[in-house]
Amino acid sequence: MKTDIFTAPPWLQPRTAYFHIPFCAHHCGYCDFAVSVGNDHLIELYLDALELEIQRTSSHPIETAFIGGGTPTHLSPRQLERFLKSIRANFFFVDDASREFSIESTPESFSEEKVAVLADYGVNRVSIGVQSFQDQTLGALDRKHSVQQIAQALEWVRRKIPVVSLDLIFAAPGQSNSDWERDLKSALAYQPEHLSTYGLTYEKGTPLWKQRERGLVHAVEEDQELHLYAHAIETLTSAGYEHYEISNYAKPGHRCRHNERYWANEAYFGLGVGAARYQNGVRELNVRDTKKYIQLLLSGEPATFQSERLDPRSRAFETIAVQLRRSDGIDRSRFLTQSGMDLDELIGEPITHLIAQELLSDDGRSVRLTLKGKFLADGMIEHLMKSQC
Numbered sequence: 001m002k003t004d005i006f007t008a009p010p011w012l013q014p015r016t017a018y019f020h021i022p023f024c025a026h027h028c029g030y031c032d033f034a035v036s037v038g039n040d041h042l043i044e045l046y047l048d049a050l051e052l053e054i055q056r057t058s059s060h061p062i063e064t065a066f067i068g069g070g071t072p073t074h075l076s077p078r079q080l081e082r083f084l085k086s087i088r089a090n091f092f093f094v095d096d097a098s099r100e101f102s103i104e105s106t107p108e109s110f111s112e113e114k115v116a117v118l119a120d121y122g123v124n125r126v127s128i129g130v131q132s133f134q135d136q137t138l139g140a141l142d143r144k145h146s147v148q149q150i151a152q153a154l155e156w157v158r159r160k161i162p163v164v165s166l167d168l169i170f171a172a173p174g175q176s177n178s179d180w181e182r183d184l185k186s187a188l189a190y191q192p193e194h195l196s197t198y199g200l201t202y203e204k205g206t207p208l209w210k211q212r213e214r215g216l217v218h219a220v221e222e223d224q225e226l227h228l229y230a231h232a233i234e235t236l237t238s239a240g241y242e243h244y245e246i247s248n249y250a251k252p253g254h255r256c257r258h259n260e261r262y263w264a265n266e267a268y269f270g271l272g273v274g275a276a277r278y279q280n281g282v283r284e285l286n287v288r289d290t291k292k293y294i295q296l297l298l299s300g301e302p303a304t305f306q307s308e309r310l311d312p313r314s315r316a317f318e319t320i321a322v323q324l325r326r327s328d329g330i331d332r333s334r335f336l337t338q339s340g341m342d343l344d345e346l347i348g349e350p351i352t353h354l355i356a357q358e359l360l361s362d363d364g365r366s367v368r369l370t371l372k373g374k375f376l377a378d379g380m381i382e383h384l385m386k387s388q389c
Helices: 040-056 077-090 112-120 135-140 147-160 177-189 207-213 222-238 257-263 290-298 312-323 332-339 343-356 371-375 377-388
Strands: 016-021 060-062 064-069 091-093 100-105 125-131 163-170 194-199 242-245 248-250 269-271 276-279 282-286 304-309 360-362 366-369
Touching: 016 060, 016 077, 016 257, 040 077, 040 269, 040 290, 064 257, 077 091, 077 112, 100 257, 112 147, 125 147, 125 194, 135 177, 147 163, 163 177, 163 222, 177 222, 194 222, 222 242, 222 371, 257 312, 269 282, 312 332, 312 343, 312 377, 332 343, 343 360, 343 377, 366 371, 371 377
Parallel strands: 016 064, 016 269, 060 091, 064 100, 100 125, 125 163, 163 194
Antiparallel strands: 194 248, 242 248, 269 276, 276 282, 282 304, 360 366
């Protein structure tokens, strides 16, 4: 890989780019992402606006690219081709042979023609939001695809695209241990290169959150959720997958390199409605309203509505928070180089306390979560962040 093309370290100069497509056929009840439903008439205008933003950010080398949503594969084959052509015309992979070019999708949004378009433009990794292989769980999650559509989508993708990642959700209302066991076994039967397992969260303001508030659905008890999480770890690692981040598992050599940049707290480009970017220590966020995004870009204005430059200490603690989620943990030497600060001077006392509780391990070079620590990761990270005050 031609790394000499970059002139600054990866925590200052992005090596990766994210592109957001907000359009969906249906807004799932648990989702709080920047999505747009019932606005397909805006797709062409949105692509006009996004192409302008892409052109303003163009001519940058990247190692990975990720198209997220929304449902990017909700676009028609012609619209997908137009969009992908714009990316390939304005960003270049430093080494095309080792590129990682990913796209998110849902089973019902695929067609054989769309997969062919993706492959023709170099997409070599597809992340499919399966969520479950059980009809009753899909219903509880307000998903609109069927189990049969999962099989068809995977058949199409496997013919053209080499790397597949499957997303699963656990702790859905009414989900039993045996339901989760069947989901894991069904996913493994397809031998995906990568798997993500997420505990269901009730984000404030979403339809699912409102249903819980009214007592129409009931969240899984915390102990049961931890049991389901532990079972995923045991099942997937026994099947040869590396548990390389709290929610992510990969066959050897198939980690998501794009997301590893986020978990290292390194820089990244972000384009599209609601997209975030992080360059030279400055984080910017685009507006979340699709119509507003289109209006701003087509009138020659930037879509940025929020910009923040963190002070060095805040950046260092943010780096601790995200790097601790990885199986690699926090490497003291690299942390010092990246942040300019000594890890033990920042959080030495909390580290000692958490090691005594068997929540962290420390080999002198790196600090990592133990298995017990992974079960309590969110609370632990919150505890460490309080050391900043």
